[in-house]
Amino acid sequence: MRWGGLAALLVLLALPAVLSSYAVTIFILIFFYAYLGQAWNIVGGYAGQLSAGHAAFVGVGGYTAAMLSNELGLTPWVGMFAGAALAAVLGGVIGYLGFRFGLRGFYFVLLTVAFAEVGRIAASNIDALGGALGLYITFTGDPRQFQFQDNRAYYYIALALLLLATGVAWAIERRRFGAYLAAIREDEGAAEALGVDTLRYKLLAMLVSSFLTGLGGTFYAFYLFSLQPNAVFGIPMSVEIILRPIVGGAGTLLGPILGSFILTPLGELSRFYFGQSGLYGAHLIAYGLLLIGVVLFLPEGAYPRLARALARRRARP
């Protein structure tokens, strides 16, 4: 397992040397969405708190770093942490309100959606933030400003982000913290009865998750050089974030990554092919059908099934 992971990492490190620029772009998107999925996974998968408003953290993180860079000339390498911290503050507020008032399931989903929507409307109405048109970042190609001529730089940054989030999730999973989160997910009442401070651990999970997601917002801003309120704060963004861990397997370490390797190329290719013939939205239909299929036939996601199938094959002599 460990050797397999190392080999996969080496392959990924070497890949950009042989890939075309378009393929590199696809890999960047795979890593980036896997990263966001992994960040969501901490609170949505391990702790089982279905947040449908993670776009808010992407938006807050991205806008903060972009504003600091545009207005104060602060390098995004520092700004990204300011953005992530602010996203974590927002995550803390949402988490505290939601968990303190005992909102579960659907009510928590709605609360997170409502906050993300408030963020979207606020960002589209504040002129200093560029209003509905959004923020634009002038391209200078200066690495100190988180801007690169070469796509491959973004490839390695996205990969590093994904490794970071996966490392964090791994560390959580191995510690007592992870066990507490799993207990909360499986049966919150029982966990509480056994003395787990559920509020505290759910809140911690939310803080970590929103911090990481906010960090991703900076990458998004400086990879695309623009931020539109509808794109970063909107519900479709939240859906993109949720889909991958769900399809791959929520609450597993490799689920979001597997999910992203399935969904991102599928989405990009169908967007590309159907978009050419003027049929927009085909990739979202594919997403929708896949989601329905996963819920009906693979409710735990693809990774646990795959892992079991592999283990069975190994057990057979």
Added chain:
Amino acid sequence: MAVGLTLIFGVMRVINFAHGDMMVWGMYIALLLSRRAGLDPYVGFVISAVALFALGLAVQRGLVQRIVDAPHEMQILLMLGVALVLENAALMAFGPEPERVRSPLAASTIWLGPVFVDVGRLVTFGVAVLLTLLLWLFLFRTDLGRAIRAAADNPYGALVIGTDVRRVYATAFGIGAACVGAAGALVSPLLPFQPATGLSLSITSFNIVIIGGMGSLLGAFIGGLLVSVAESLGAVFLAPSLKELVSFSLLILILLFRPAGLFGKRAP
């Protein structure tokens, strides 16, 4: 439209994220009828309702029925999938441009006592009230309606006394969808729409239902009035683009302090 959602949620505790998209389909059906057959949307809404009833029934039978006992999260995700399919099927079929159904009624206005009113709005409002009343009569005065409420109250108990709970669920889902279809067709002359409208409609109707109280018909009706009044006040006193902000803030407050809604009985 919130009335339809209330019915679906109240009876089955299924969260229908595809609600707004179903409504948009109701609008497009009205549009097709008026373009191709020259049928006024104020007549065509019956056909929209029937079509959506069939769609709701199919979604319920084919998909929701299989996971009615699964955790809420799974249902949310399932309906999200349905919503994605419906919205983007509309996008592929009708394109992204905003549309509006023309109706001679919507263009005319009359003096009603001292106020000047759009006939279209008046008819829409009248039919909406009538539908809510009919639904109320159906739920409280007919056997099937009583069965629906029984299944909502206590599915197991209803099963014991011989109710076909599965059939009741399917009917409730179908009727809920039919209400949405009718509502969609009825507002289609008043409100320009496009496939992406569905999502915001879903959110608005959740808003209304949560504020009014899950599973309460009266609550849905009053919640609807409350949300639209709050939004119009917000538009007047703040800025037109900020009106949604008002209803979302209202939603957050209600969620925190009175999650069962203003007229709901149970705490979540």
